[in-house]
Amino acid sequence: MSLGPVMVGLSGKTLNQEERDMLLHPMVGAVILFSRNYDSPHQLQTLIAEIHQLRDPHLLVSVDHEGGRVQRFRDGFSRLPPMRRLGEIYDDEPKRARRLAETVGWLMAVELRAVGVDFSFAPVLDLDHGVSEIIGDRSFHRQAQAVADLAQSVVSGMNKAGMSATGKHFPGHGAVEVDTHVGIARDERALVDIELEDLVPFERLVHAGLAGVMPGHVIYPQVDSQPAGFSRFWLQEVLRKRLGFQGAIFSDDLLMAGAAPMGSVSDRAEAALAAGCDMVLVCDNFTEICNTLERLERFDNPASHLRLARMHGRQPISRDRLHNDPHWHQALQAVEPLLQAKPLDLL
Template sequence: MATGALMLDLVGTSLTTEEAITLQHPEVGGLILFSRNYTDPVQLHELMRSVRSIRPDLIVAVDQEGGRVQRFREGFTRLPPMAVLGQLYQQDPVTACTSARELGWLMAAELRAFDIDISFAPVLDIDWQQSSIIGDRAFASEPEALAALAIAFMQGMHEAGMAATGKHFPGHGWVQADSHLELPVDERDETCLEQSDIQPFKALIAAGLDAIMPAHVVYSQVDPQPAGFSQYWLKEKLRKQLGFSGVIFSDDLTMEGASIAGNYAERCRKALAAGCDMVLVCNQPVHALEVLDYLKSQVAIVNPRIAKMRGRPDDSFLNSQRFKQARELAGRCMALIG
């Protein structure tokens, strides 16, 4: 059972000796893949065989949202940005939700064929028309439409055996700053957030959302700490008030929005203390090892939530009529992009 609190990444398209040794540490519970780790389906199968041979229990993740955030492209179906579904929803809500369900299933089915457990999706941020980092990654600008589409997308993921991760709690769509590059500050009060950005999270939690990733955003009228380091946002709001019992993943601790928490050991400590179950350290192998060393110095805590993110295997999806029709649907949606 994967219980380790660290999710890290790999440098290239195959597993190095050093990486294989690192992955065997019990403090490592997850692996995230990026575009640099992929060339074609044959290579990905071989990489995953290597990973599973030493750590069959790891949670293997990727960002395969669609649109500009799709790490695997060649050999995979090109998925549209989710905003296309929001546009369709304005004309035909029923067809839009059906399409969202099929695209969620398609995305998950393709990844599960490689024994990849999760894509960090769906994005639950509202498109307030002012965030370049969110933009067309968001399903819609209206909370009700966004929730309806995201629930359908999540249901499709579940049907393909994949757990869903909503991001970025309690909402990243209002701020203009990119938390990869700076620390955004959202100055709205909690009532405003509750009436808008939090609504999709509340709806998906009620519908069975498996995991949540908080934002590296400070909501200055609520807490001086970014949400991912805030006990108020994670323990009080998310766990207690919203009743969420699933996994909480930190966003990448190497992002500039996380630098307020201190060095990498401190970022890890504060994220876990705030209520995160697993922390991500991406694109910085040296810093990932710093976090690993920190975790090795701590008393191990068994976390049964994390293992629930493992995908349910099914190798029949790619030969099904549903797969063929879902790929055709994705093609039609891609054609709608201006």
């Protein structure tokens, strides 16, 4: 059975029978996990193993685990700094910042791989234009070159740990104040201005072999009337043709308010796939997930199957072996000074 085009969320820390049946639906291809699904590394590993055993090839298991405010698994995992900290170091010591970025990427990825997670939706490639609270210190830097340099190092570290990377939020979320989780966001800039700045990290990482991209739900009225993740222009003309991206395109969560202009959740799923997404995310609401699976019953895209299959994790490693690895201990020592003294707020 190939991987379907829908990524779904789960309600708790174990699978119930309804969820097991749902995950066997041919339109499901992946699961995204949140803090609500986490209690301990052992519990998480057991849950992921059960998900993986349901299908062959196994369903992808993903998570938003960037560091800083967005780190879904806390106790039992190493704390990761907000990416802004790497940008601050980059201003004075770019070589050191790149080395640290690769270490952070490796540490994040290897700990997730040790419990079975296939990939994390990282890194954030948005520029920090100083107006978006939802991006804020999740961004490496204001300057495109710095973001590209540091993100490429993070991706290198992730790849060395056996994890593919997904850059987000194409073509750039950092210049709008509105949080698309709760509102409709518009970026009034012209295409040429976006190309000169925000697209630079995406272009650089695409050329370096980036495996995945997540477009945002931001509308760019000077370019297209639809949010980027539902826009054939952004996904087909710009991302696929102009930038030459060959990897997997993941929608942002279709339940977010920023996707509301596209109609019902099922309508949104159809529109995103028609625009060029390979996989759509419905992260909560069992009823909406089932409605979406029913609507997409006949969807089939062989090219998407191949792109998504490349997102499977590689180089499996046990937690015991990892914790005995000198490289892991060295990474912890390198990352520790980057952590803020005050507790990091959860997103």
